[in-house]
Amino acid sequence: MQGTLVHLSDIQIRTKRGEELFSGLNFTLLAERSAVIIGGAGSGKTTITELLIGMQRPISGTIELFGEQFQQPSRRQIRRIRRKIGGVGGPFGLVPSLTVAENIQMPLIIAGERIEHQKERMLKLLGEFSLLNHAVQYPASLTRVEHMLVQIARASIAYQPLMIIDEPSAGLDSRTYARVFDHLIQASRSGRSLIILTSEKPPMEIPNCDHYTIEKGMLV
Amino acid sequence: MTQARFVLRESAKTLYRHPTIALGSVLSLTLIFLLFMIFWVAALSTDRFYTDMLRQVQMEVFIAESVTDSGLVRIASAVRSIDGVDSLRQVSKEDARQELARLVGLDLLVGYDTLNPLPRSMILTVKQPSLTVAEMMRIEQTISVIPGVEDILYSRDWLVKAEQTRSAISTVGFAIGLLILLTAVITSSNSIRLMTRARGFGFHQMMLLGAGRFFVAAPFLLEGFVIAGISALFGWLATWYGHTRVEFTQFPIVLPTAKYILLFCLSAAMLGAISGLLGVRKLLR
DSSP: OTTEEEEEEEEEEEOTTSOEEEEEEEEEEETTOEEEEEOOTTSSHHHHHHHHTTSSOOSEEEEEETTEEOSSOOHHHHHHHHTTEEEEETTOOOOTTSOHHHHHHHHHHHHTOOHHHHHHHHHHHHHHTTOGGGTTOOGGGSOHHHHHHHHHHHHHHTOOSEEEEEOTTTTOOHHHHHHHHHHHHHHHHTTOEEEEEESSOOSSOOTTEEEEEEETTEEO | OOHHHHHHHHHHHHHHHOHHHHHHHHHHHHHHHHHHHHHHHHHHHHHHHHHHHHHTOEEEEEEOTTOOHHHHHHHHHHHHTSTTEEEEEEEOHHHHHHHHHHHHSSOTTTTOGGGOOOOOEEEEEEOGGGOSHHHHHHHHHHHHTSTTEEEEEOOHHHHHHHHHHHHHHHHHHHHHHHHHHHHHHHHHHHHHHHHHHTTHHHHHHHHHTTOOHHHHHHHHHHHHHHHHHHHHHHHHHHHHHHHHHOOOSSSOOOOOOHHHHHHHHHHHHHHHHHHHHHHHGGGGO
16 A cells, blocks of 8 residues: 555454454554554553564454565564664663663664764754753663653654654653653654554644544454 | 674673673683693593504514515515505514513523524504504504415504593593583573573663664673683683693693684684573573
């Protein structure tokens, strides 16, 4: 499908406990559009994230990511897809043994980018996210919001076309949540697609965004 | 930061962050490699000892009374042309008489100068690669069919025993060597596993960003390589130091040559890299 980043069709997933989580999940995300998926605890938000980054495999249905079939992906295919996705929250976290600067830089190191480009991008993002003072700190010494900002900066550094934000409100007060959303809106305006999986309605409107709710294992 | 620099830095960081575990693995591996080196030196020295002893093995070919002097020359030439024969010395009746007198302490043939019953013989030595029971038997058989040869004597039983002992030493050595190397792999992979345990989450995160398994495992492969390589070098230095302090008069201590030491250290380092891979393999699944 031309211009389609994500296409999930008739997805069925069985949890580790053997329960069926989705009964025919359908979802499509076009390039430069975003989606907010709202669902309660245990509704399967993180499972959708895991599905998109190859941590979970459906028992039936088809997955297409960036124009590639993602049914029984090889390790190489998973790596390739993951490099196109910037992840925040949920299964994503920071590498505890790396500094803030190194964590942000990591996608570019993995991609084998030129050092000058890495430094330039890293410094720009540290500035944008007001993290310059924390550049040499380790994640253990960061606050929740700083943690979140570092993750967003990391998810933006390599111009990944898709950003998945799993539960952006987790542990944040309304003011900081709004600050995080400011950055997400900027990311969306820069032409990137976002999938925001959250348990509550976002405080601000994301441009070009579709809204979904998980109900009885389906997206409506 | 380039990928190579990241790998180098992460590798050094692990050693820096877990100095006691790193020191522990260097010490335990040094001890294991020292044991291996001692065994290696012992095996080499024993081998040299046997080789030196075998070099003294001689074969004595007795010539029939009826053989003329020209026949004797013909036999000597035939024996010399046999593959594996190194040198040949002819023993005349008079030489034999003198040898007997030397062995017994008095000349038993005084008064029987014209009736010396001792046979003429040829004493031959065999080249190093042919100093085996099978080769000696082949030479013996070839000589035995030469007309004029009456009897052939050599210490076959001793040679059989020496060969069996040498083979037993190599078999036991091989088994012990394998055991020591296996211990080295287990020891270093366990210490690397200890160092990686706290970093499982970080590995997982890097893989979620699209890092390959080799990229994540490389610092630990390098670490295993360095730790095992250094330990092997220390093991060698300890052996060398011991060699300068201890001296045996009965037989010389043989040390491996520099080429083999280098190969040993490189192999140990490779073994360390394999241990590193074994240490992180669970985290890479």
